[in-house]
Amino acid sequence: MYRRIQEALWQNPPVCEFDVFWESKTQSFLDSAPAITALCSHQGELRGRLPQSSDSQRMEYLLKLLQVSLWGNKCDLSISAGQENSQKGSGPLDSLDSLRPFLLLDHSKQVWSVLTAARGSCQGQRSPVRVDVVLDNAGFELVTDLILADFLLAAGLATEVRFHGKSFPWFVSDVTARDFHWTIAQTSAANHQWMSACGVQWKRYLKEGAWSYHDHAFWTLPHEYSDMAGSAPELHASLSSSHLLLFKGDLNYRKLVGDRDWPHATPFHLALRGFCPAPLASLRTLKANVQVGLGAGRGEELTADTPTWMTSGSYGVIQFCSPEREQ
């Protein structure tokens, strides 16, 4: 459907840049201003604390920002049929405790381990570490992803972050190159000390090549990700050189596990059916009828308690798989 909309608009070259969802995406960013300001202020303070912080403190910071990025996925305009769906309130970090019971799987310590192992240390020289983020929604969620990526570089957990977005407007609020650059420009131009400092830093990362934005036709084709090696071998090969792949959101999860009706206790690596070009983690709030990797009986328990647990967007997972270690 999204391809058809775009094809109709692209028949006339002068409007080929036209994004039918632009207004709702930018509005969602603007409506989330207090929450974005709170996150950027937290990031500014964190940057100040990082030089004196121990590894265990850095791990705690990372675990929090992974959760912020996960819960940022509640804000998508597709599930709300394009209606306003911004982050209300100013304390996305303050709400982490109350959201804890809804986090069904939390493999974030494995994300920490994989990054610290990749970082290594050879006579004080740290190895280059690349993280790829397969983005989902623009607006508040994108800001949570940028904050996380900023932290990875500032904390020395990564030296490069590649962001992957869509090549045309997709599932209403999915990030395109225009959304990505607009968000950074908007942040840097903000009339708020920390928000502007974040945006300026993000522009610097882009200029220096520590951050880069990529799009590939594969992300807007119907293929599940187990088809990637055959359908988009160059993308698969590129992702294989990464140290960590972060897949944001529900639709990416559905494509990771092939959108099948798996029993909930199916191990994640089995549901991926051979797709694991590098250690990967899915940060996803549940909006569609699929979830694997739960303990025996847990899915049934949730269904009995809350029949809508898989579709309400209230529950989330941070689910990890490594090519070496099966979950």
Ligand SMILES: O=P(O)(O)OC[C@@]1(O)O[C@H](CO)[C@@H](O)[C@@H]1O
């Ligand atoms: O990938 P996201 O942004 O988390 O969610 C997108 C999404 O909510 O849109 C569809 C409904 O239109 C869902 O099936 C789907 O998963």
